[in-house]
Structures are given as structure tokens and as C-alpha cells.
Amino acid sequence: MKYYSTNNQSPLATLHEAVVKGLAGDRGLYMPEQIKRLPEEFFDNIQNLSFQEISFEVAKAFFGEDVEEEALKQIVYDTLAFDCPVVKVNDSIYSLELFHGPTLAFKDVGARFMARLLGYFIRQEGKELVNVLVATSGDTGSAVANGFLGVEGIHVYVLYPKGKVSKIQESQFTTLGKNITAIEVDGVFDDCQALVKNAFMDEELNNKMKLTSANSINVARFLPQAFYYFNAYARMKEKGLADNMVICVPSGNFGNITAGLFGHRMGLPIKRFIAANNANDIFYNYLQTGKYEPKPSRQTIANAMDVGDPSNFARVYNLYGGSHEQITSLISGATYSDELIAATMEECYRDNGYILDPHGACGYRALKEGLKDGETGVFLETAHPAKFKDTVDGIIGCDIEIPAKLAEFMKGTKQSVPMTKNFEDFKKFLMNE
């Protein structure tokens, strides 16, 4: 399968090229040339298949031409070493819990898949070590570091701003050791990102070592997110509740919901989608006006969705040939202030005994307000509420238990390399590695 750029100015890329490059040369996002429809029999029988079996079928449609079948199966089964169950919240609303992976957030799925796919390409080529550089303000670093942990042929450098990342987040990428190096930069997130960008552009450094990124727009992180939409449908079908299913996705960069739209294009019978936003309402406004107008991001309590120029909008737009009519006929939007998010968390806990994290709360609320008669809603619970313990405890007045997995990280010993924000220092460090 070949991949084209949404800007149409770059040559077609192979899967391997698209994964290593991340972003196309013309700064567009890669799209697969074909999105294959899956056969009717697959959907007729889907409720009898496990999450891993379903995902393997979906993975074959995307990657089957480029990865040997047995190897692909191994990658899918290794990636999904944890479940993504559908849990009842009330009679018409269900939660697709995506927080049972190593770092308790949905980004684990894409990060783990990408690490294994890249590992496969490296083994095939028998090439030198590949170095992944990633700048993080918290969550991406932990998902990428844990996704790549122990994968042979790859070394990961996580750059993070000193003192600007919560203790829980920091422990998830500084205590791992092995092929993960945490670099604590004396600066802010933008400094970390600048160091990474400069490294990719430095000729001497690129001659010395093979560098790549693990950005969230990477097709190998993005496409596998389709897996759990198919599983949600299968598990709802098992319950006899899949006929008028509405999927609601708390969205920031819109990668997660776009993977669901790809599933829909492959024939997944979802009636419609809702994109739930916090106060960052760029997509919501696009739906109302047909105009896409990026803005500076606003800080909210659902901070993983604080995005003022969602990168995957380009993919949504491309998927529907730029038709506002097609987009609005399938997708609606919602936007919530911090006050409404907090009130929703309180209300859902009181009414259903279900603890939402601030991101999932946007999803739950949009269903609660937007479901029509006869529809059943599934929202994506994108992170475990304990990842936002201070916020959640403060709002619902509880002392939420920290899952063993998270507590384990906090017991580990922090190992990190102190670094200035000066590129020459960072370069010298990498050259001597």
C-alpha cells in the first residue's frame, strides 16, 4: 500500500518510508491510498471474535501488503496485551475504557504498535540502531517510552521540561532504564521541541546516527486506533445494542476520532459520531460555519485536548473531499467549559457511581445531551481518572485509588540526564552516545 500526503506535493511513500518520516516532505499528513471495505461476513460474525482477532483482520486491511502475515499477527497480539472493554454507565450510555494499558491512556495502543512495526522493519533490514527523539509535556513521553521499552534495535530519548511535568508523569518515563533515556531540559516544552527539531536538521548528527520521531500523526500510531472501534461495536452487538450506535470521542488533535472515521469507511456500522471538545472549539466552529480558523490553545482541566490547530483536521477534510455537508451529516460537535466538565464529573459519579476523567467527561456529557430516542451511545474514556488525581479528587470529593501499575512507576528510581536548552550541548551529548 502506498501513502499520499494531504498536501499532494510529495511523492507517494511506502509504509516503511511513511513510518520513518512521520510527516510528509510537503508538511502534509500521510493517508493510505485505499481504505478497504471489510466483507459483510466479518460484521455478521464479529460478536464471536475476540478483540485481538478483530484487530488482526483490521490490521491486515491496512498493513497486509507490507508486513508478512505471521509477523503482523505477532505485532497486533503483542500490542494488545491488555483489553479495551465496554462498560455500562447507564441504560443508554457505555464507556469504552481505553486505559488498561501500561500508562493508562489510549495512546498506549498506537505507541506500542508503532514500536513493534518499526522493530520489524529494522530486523528485516538488519540495519544500525534507530534513535527515536520525542519531546513531551507529559503524556506522549510516557506512552512512547513504555511502548518502545525493550524493543530491540531502537533507543528512545525523551526530552521533557524540568519541573513542568507532574511527578506521576515523570516517573512513567524516567524510571524505565533499558533502551529509554530521559533528558531533563532546563527550559519549557517549546525548548524541548526546538532541540528535537534542530537535531533532525543537523547534517553531522544525521550522518552519525539514524534519527526518527514518534509523533502522534505517524500512520503507525494513528491507524491502529481503529482497532478498538471495531471491538466496541462487537461487544455492543453481543449485548444486542449495536443497531443505532453513536460514538463520542473526546478530541484534541483529532487522531483518535479520525481512526474511527476510517473504521466507518471500512464498513463499520456506526450511525454517527460526536467530537467532544473542551473550551478549544475550533472544530465545533468549523461544523457551524464551514470555516476552519485555528486559534492559540486555551488551558483547561482536560489538558490533553488543549489544541488550537488540530493536526488531523487535514485528514478528516481529505477523507470527505473537503465537503462540509458530508462531514456535518456524519459528525456533530460539542464544546464545554471547565465548569461544565467539573459539574459533569460530579453528576455522573452521583447518578451512576462511575468516575470520569476530565476528558471522558466531555464525551459522556455530549452523549447525555445529544442522544436521540432509540440511540445507544459509547464514549471513549481516554485515560484513567487517577492520572488526574488532584483534579478528580478535588471535584468529586474522593480519594481515588492509584492503580498498582501507576504506583509501581512511582516506586522506581528516577534516572535522567540534565541538559541545558542549548542545542550544541544536546548535540555533543548525542554525538558521544
Ligand SMILES: *Cc1c(COP(=O)(O)O)cnc(C)c1O
Ligand atoms: C491525547 C489525548 C486526547 C486527545 O486525543 P486526540 O487523538 O489528540 O484527539 C484525549 N484524551 C486524553 C487523555 C489524551 O491523552
